[in-house]
Amino acid sequence: MAEQQEVVPQEQQHADRELLERAQAGDLAAFEALVELHRDEVYGLALRMTRSDADAAEITQETFLSAYQHLANFRGEAAFGSWVHRIAANHALMRLRHRSVVQEAEEELKGPEFTERDSLAEYPATDWSRRADEKVLDDELRRAIQQATDDLPEGYREVFLLKDVEGLSYEQISEITGDSVPAVKSRLHRARLALREAIDHFYSEK
Amino acid sequence: MFTCKESVDLLLKFLDGEMPEDEARHLEEHLEACPPCVDFLRTYRATPILCRRALQAQMPQELAERLTQFLRQKCHK
Numbered sequence: 322m323a324e325q326q327e328v329v330p331q332e333q334q335h336a337d338r339e340l341l342e343r344a345q346a347g348d349l350a351a352f353e354a355l356v357e358l359h360r361d362e363v364y365g366l367a368l369r370m371t372r373s374d375a376d377a378a379e380i381t382q383e384t385f386l387s388a389y390q391h392l393a394n395f396r397g398e399a400a401f402g403s404w405v406h407r408i409a410a411n412h413a414l415m416r417l418r419h420r421s422v423v424q425e426a427e428e429e430l431k432g433p434e435f436t437e438r439d440s441l442a443e444y445p446a447t448d449w450s451r452r453a454d455e456k457v458l459d460d461e462l463r464r465a466i467q468q469a470t471d472d473l474p475e476g477y478r479e480v481f482l483l484k485d486v487e488g489l490s491y492e493q494i495s496e497i498t499g500d501s502v503p504a505v506k507s508r509l510h511r512a513r514l515a516l517r518e519a520i521d522h523f524y525s526e527k
Numbered sequence: 528m529f530t531c532k533e534s535v536d537l538l539l540k541f542l543d544g545e546m547p548e549d550e551a552r553h554l555e556e557h558l559e560a561c562p563p564c565v566d567f568l569r570t571y572r573a574t575p576i577l578c579r580r581a582l583q584a585q586m587p588q589e590l591a592e593r594l595t596q597f598l599r600q601k602c603h604k
Contacts, residue, residue, distance in 0.1 A: 349602055356598065360591060365584035378590045382597050389602045433567070439530035441563050450569035453576040466581035485575035486582055510539040517574045 333358070337401040345392050352392070356385050359402050363409045369482050370413035372471060380416060384409040410483055410497050417475065430474065432514040449524045462523060469519030473512055480505055481512035529557040534564050538571050 337358065343351035360381060367380035388395075388405050395404060434442040452462070473481060479498060483489045484505070495502045529537070534557045540546050541554055558565050586594070 349599070352602065353595065353598065356594065357591075360594060361585050364586035364590070365582075368584050369582055374587075374590075378593065381586065381590075382594055385594070385598055386601050389598065433535055435530075435532045439532035441531040441535075441561075441567065444563040445566040445570050448566050448569055450566075450573035453573040453580075458577070458580050462577070463581040466578050470578065470582060481578075482582075486579050506539060510536075513539070513571060513574050514535070516578055517571050520574060520577060521570065 333402070334400050338397065341392075341395070341397065341401055345395075352389060355401060359405055360385070362402065363405055366406065366409050366482070366487050367413050369470070369486060370410075370479065371416055376416055380409060380412045383412050387412070406487060407489065407493060407497070410487065410489065410493075414479065414497055417479070430477065430511050430515045431518045432511065433518065445521055447524050449520065462520070465519060465523040466516070469516050472519075473515060476500075477508050477512040477515070480508040481516070484509050485513070528560070529553050531557075531561060531564055531567075534558070534561075535567065535571075538568060541568075542572060 337355065340351045340355045340358075344355060363384050364377055364381045367377035367384075368374065371377055371380065384405055387408050395401070436442050452459075470478060470481070476498075480494060480500075483494045483497070484491070489497075491502045491505050494500075494505050498505065500508070534554055537546065537550070537554055541551065546554070558568065
């Protein structure tokens with residue numbers, strides 16, 4: 322039961338390839354068109370990682386400048402969007418590493434509770450899993466999720482955002498963060514458990 | 528048969544499709560007998576989907592214009 326990663330649509334990949342060829346030939350307007358196609362994703366990643374509009378704007382600039390400067394080296398094995406995504410993730414992580422971050426204790430991560438016999442102590446409030454398919458997301462839920470993501474300890478936030486929101490592979494995240502793949506998986510699992518608890522708590526209060 | 532705790536610990540591996548067959552079978556046996564764990568699995572699976580939707584962001588227009596100006600300055604040959 323493998324989970325599906327998000328895939329760049331074929332049409333977009335095709336459009337990107339054409340623009341990329343022109344950009345690599347020196348067409349700045351083509352590069353700007355590529356930027357316009359991908360800047361929201363890059364900005365979104367940077368904002369989610371740093372939680373700062375100012376940092377996100379700077380990271381977006383640094384990312385596309387890096388991309389421009391290395392255009393000649395980009396051979397197009399990956400999609401252009403995936404490539405700039407990884408550049409952005411690197412820049413965002415470097416920015417976070419330069420901040421003095423108070424490392425929160427792992428024990429502060431909430432997860433499910435179990436009885437002495439290792440049974441679930443509390444049942445999920447409701448089966449809210451179907452909400453994932455609804456067209457419109459409740460504003461209060463959106464805010465609750467944003468807050469819960471902000472509350473995750475830094476190392477867990479990064480892994481969760483890079484894997485579940487940005488769609489990077491475990492190997493890519495391992496390369497970017499310097500953590501082993503098993504460590505990345507362990508953090509992802511614990512982050513998901515904590516966020517699941519937060520969403521469950523939201524629905525139990527409704 | 529697995530306990531609820533063991534089952535929860537294995538959810539990521541299960542959903543990633545990286546579980547050996549016999550282990551997956553043990554987990555499925557537990558799920559057949561434990562409706563709360565079935566709900567837990569569903570909500571665990573839905574968590575990243577909901578979070579992705581909640582966290583979508585768009586670059587404000589003013590910042591987008593500043594980005595264009597910045598790149599035109601820096602990339603002009």
